[in-house]
Structures are given as C-alpha cells and as structure tokens.
Amino acid sequence: MMTMSGGVLSVLKLKSINDLKKIDFGTSVPKHSLLLLYWFANTVDLDSNNVIWLTFNPNLEDYGSHYYGNYEGMLNPLPEGYRYYTVGNLYEDTTEELPSYVRNPPREYRGRNMDRIIFRVQEQKARQTALQRIDQVYITQHYEHQGTYNPNYTYQITANLLRQIREFSVGGNQLLHLRNHFGSNANDLDLRHIRNIWGDLACLGLLLFIVIQEKYSSIQQTGKQQPKQKTRAENNKQENNKQENNKQPDNSNRPDNGNRPEITRRVENNNRPENPRRVENSISYGGASLDAPQNPSEPSEPLVDNPELFSCLFCFALICFVFYILTAF
CATH class of the missing domain: 1.10.8 (Helicase, Ruva Protein; domain 3)
Incomplete structure (x- = not known):
C-alpha cells in the first residue's frame, strides 16, 4: 500500500508477523507470496545489527532474479550507487532454481506467477565476489501481460520481520x-x-x-458470534419491556367511564328533581323497567325551570289574589 507524502512515495511497512496478519492473503494478495518471502528470508544473511546481505548474484540471474528499472516510478528514485532487482518469476530458465515448495506448493498455495520480491542493493566496487548489502525489501505483484507492478499491493518488509520468519526454519x-x-x-x-x-x-x-x-x-x-449477541440483546430488550409492562397499572383497576366527571350542564341536569309523573308512568315488563308512553298534551318537563322566575310569578299571583279580595268586598 503506497501513499505520497511531500513528493516521496511512502510504502506501508510490515515490521512483524502480526503486521502480516493484516494483509488479505488469498484475496487481494496471493498466498504464494508467503512462500516466496519465506524462501527469501532464509536465503539472505542477516547479521546482529539487522543488516541484510545478499548471498546470490542477481546480475547472473540466480533464481531467475534480474535488474528492475522502476520505469513506472512505483518506488522512489535510486540514490547513486544503488540498484533495484526483482525475483520470483517461476518460469525463468536458470541454473539456480527456486526450491520445490515455491515452484510446486500444495494446491491451496499455488498462485498465478504474479507475486514478486523487489530488493534494493548497494553496489560494492571493491570486490565483485563480496557480499552486497540490501537496504530495502518489498513484496509486490507483477502483471505479465502489462509488464508493470501493482503499487496498491506493494509492501515494504523490514529486517525484523525477516528475522521472525527465519525462526520458522x-x-x-x-x-x-x-x-x-x-x-x-x-x-x-x-x-x-x-x-x-x-x-x-x-x-x-x-x-x-x-x-x-x-x-x-x-x-x-466473530461472524458466528454476531447473531448470538444480537439475539441476546433482543432478548434483554424484550425482558425489559416485560418488566415495564408489569409496572404499568392493570386495565381492571382503571376507573370506570361512568365515574368520569361530565360537563357542567350535564351535572346540573342530573341534580334536578325527578319528574314524579314520569316516575309514576314507569311500567315494568318482565323485570325490566320501561317508561310508559306519556300523554303528548302533558309537558314532560316543568313549565318553569328557573327558581327566581317562579318566585316572581308566585308573588305576582299573590298580589292579584289579594287585590281581587279587596275589590270584591
């Protein structure tokens, strides 16, 4: 994985086996890359200062290795005295072949000859047979039909990771x-x-x-546990809902609708004296009380409903009666 920072390409560094676990081997990165990396880690030399030393000659195409020109600019430009090389092509004709576990691994780990290792070497001018120092190692993918490398799946391998891999040898x-x-x-x-x-x-x-x-x-x-956790959460939610429902008052204890206060006018009508005539006209049929038909000529309600008006009329009638008595005699 590569990013650009200040005009310099930055590649994700893998420093330990735990970092290797973060790579999607088998999906975006071939599993075969691990076999090639295992071979490389156990082929180069690694001293106590974590300096990597090359043990084969890429100029002679040992193990199918050869010069890499970085023409697409996937890696940073080379400083003076350094060269890039690549190794991993399974179809290269060479006297020094890659081991059988790289060339013919179990079917699960076979790739499509895409994975490569690119390493940067500091050239030695003193003696041609002297060991050359490697200061950068990358795993990447090569597209044969395009002749290019994929920068999105290119990772730098540190000396510490190579040392951990060597422990499995x-x-x-x-x-x-x-x-x-x-x-x-x-x-x-x-x-x-x-x-x-x-x-x-x-x-x-x-x-x-x-x-x-x-x-x-x-x-x-983790994926299998997710539904269980969700079901448990739903069960807890249902249990909480049950407890809340139990805390709510029972419908049977609710006040009857008949006991609810009615509007003021209806209360006043209920306080009026019952019509005795209406009571007398009540007829019972089979234990059920029904109101007998009333005479249409008779009013069903008192003529005077207002007490103050009734008092005035009574006084007026009384005065008229007294006046009649006085004039008669």
Missing part, C-alpha cells in the same frame, strides 16, 4: 515452542495435521497457519 520438533512463542491458538490436532501436510517443512506450515488460517478462522468465529 528450524525442524518440525520445534512446533510447540514456536506456537507458544508467537501466541498461536493451534491445538495438538492442528499441529498433527500440519506435520502430515508439510513434513520437514512443518514450521513453514505453522507460519502459514498463523498468518492466514488463524486470521480467517477468528473472523468466521
């Missing part, structure tokens, strides 16, 4: 030590399976297991 009897040292979750059954598949290269098989299979198995386990 020991015999198969060190699987338990490597598993514990790198915190792998491979169980005894996994280790037995790795030995059966890879034989003397069981440590390489463990490296592939740690970088690729452990990563995808953890992703699958």
